[in-house]
Amino acid sequence: MINKENKTIFDKLLIHDHEELIFCNDKKLGLKAIIGIHDTTLGPSMGGTRMWNYATENDALKDAINLSRAMSYKSSLAGLNAGGGKAILIGDINLKSKKYIERYAGFINDLGGKYWTAQDVNMTTQDILWIKNVCPYVIGLPKEYGGLGDSAIATAYGIYVGMKAAIYQITGNNSLENKKVCVQGVGKVGGKVVDYLIKEGAKVYATDINNKNLDNIDEKNVQIIEKDNIFDVHYDIFSPCALGGVISMDNLKKLNCKIIAGAANNQLEDDINVPNELLKKDILYLPDFLINAGGIISCYHEQINQIDLQKVMQMTETIYDKAIDVFKYANENKITTHSAAMKIAVERIERNKKKSN
Numbered sequence: 540m541i542n543k544e545n546k547t548i549f550d551k552l553l554i555h556d557h558e559e560l561i562f563c564n565d566k567k568l569g570l571k572a573i574i575g576i577h578d579t580t581l582g583p584s585m586g587g588t589r590m591w592n593y594a595t596e597n598d599a600l601k602d603a604i605n606l607s608r609a610m611s612y613k614s615s616l617a618g619l620n621a622g623g624g625k626a627i628l629i630g631d632i633n634l635k636s637k638k639y640i641e642r643y644a645g646f647i648n649d650l651g652g653k654y655w656t657a658q659d660v661n662m663t664t665q666d667i668l669w670i671k672n673v674c675p676y677v678i679g680l681p682k683e684y685g686g687l688g689d690s691a692i693a694t695a696y697g698i699y700v701g702m703k704a705a706i707y708q709i710t711g712n713n714s715l716e717n718k719k720v721c722v723q724g725v726g727k728v729g730g731k732v733v734d735y736l737i738k739e740g741a742k743v744y745a746t747d748i749n750n751k752n753l754d755n756i757d758e759k760n761v762q763i764i765e766k767d768n769i770f771d772v773h774y775d776i777f778s779p780c781a782l783g784g785v786i787s788m789d790n791l792k793k794l795n796c797k798i799i800a801g802a803a804n805n806q807l808e809d810d811i812n813v814p815n816e817l818l819k820k821d822i823l824y825l826p827d828f829l830i831n832a833g834g835i836i837s838c839y840h841e842q843i844n845q846i847d848l849q850k851v852m853q854m855t856e857t858i859y860d861k862a863i864d865v866f867k868y869a870n871e872n873k874i875t876t877h878s879a880a881m882k883i884a885v886e887r888i889e890r891n892k893k894k895s896n
């Protein structure tokens with residue numbers, strides 16, 4: 540398969556030294572899957588399965604490659620003994636059936652634990668349970684099936700402690716009381732972030748395109764704003780908890796805030812221009828893969844068989860110190876926080892690679 544830039548698959552794998560790509564096919568079931576394993580130096584690769592009706596196979600390949608690599612960095616930075624993986628099911632969600640999912644689970648099983656899957660976009664708890672019928676390499680299970688339940692609990696806590704670290708960095712005090720915080724997207728994670736903020740006395744603004752989710756918000760303590768008006772207000776913290784790509788060069792012309800700290804994966808439109816612009820504008824950016832690691836911390840504890848939410852929350856709390864370390868590294872090396880977080884993640888992997896050689 541040759542992609543648009545005329546790079547072969549091996550060219551693509553060499554860029555960030557991916558270990559494996561596994562292509563899975565079942566003609567009768569219409570099953571086409573790609574499992575990306577970026578790096579297993581720190582431990583077995585972990586990351587969710589995503590199903591998407593991609594315009595081209597190259598788009599799917601790109602996701603398998605980029606998302607598995609991002610998982611390596613997230614786990615490394617969080618201090619987990621886990622590597623990075625991600626699986627992509629290509630096609631319309633109507634293709635899914637018990638047979639289809641169980642066949643897919645067979646492919647994961649063949650890897651013998653080198654890749655552990657969890658729920659991601661367009662995958663349901665039922666799908667995860669069907670996978671579990673066939674193979675043990677599944678994490679992010681409901682409590683009644685021996686898992687730790689909703690990983691958004693830990694993810695939201697990580698976002699909250701990340702915000703506190705950032706406000707400390709700027710003011711020397713980590714209280715969020717009276718700080719103006721806008722949460723974009725009040726779903727499973729954003730809704731819980733709002734609860735933490737209200738409890739601490741922050742001035743909370745929230746927006747969502749789904750009114751049902753806004754109905755769950757305590758309107759006495761939260762100012763609801765239209766999604767198109769979010770840039771009209773000055774915030775201490777802007778918290779993207781909806782979509783990726785929201786921090787773009789265009790939006791940065793309008794966004795008026797001191798800190799960006801949210802859960803959405805891949806918040807930055809690109810890896811170079813946007814972080815540089817944030818630095819220029821003196822906006823303190825908390826890399827998403829640093830502060831949204833609560834979910835993978837929770838899944839990891841299932842993988843090592845420690846079904847203990849308290850331990851998960853304790854480890855998630857260390858995101859505060861890790862954020863302070865990233866700010867320090869960025870300042871000392873005069874680089875963006877995004878680059879600093881990447882470098883710290885890669886350095887840990889490289890140190891361990893050397894040890895095992």
Ligand code: NAD
Binds near residue numbers: 780802
């Ligand atoms: P969710 O689907 O429960 O919530 C997302 C919310 O964003 C929904 O309420 C949706 O209506 C809203 N939304 C979508 N587009 C919007 C827009 N343009 N403006 C305002 N609101 C909009 O998802 P979640 O589990 O809360 O995850 C939120 C983000 O965090 C996602 O990007 C996800 O990938 C990332 N994340 C989640 C976890 C986790 O543990 N759930 C872990 C790591 C990262």
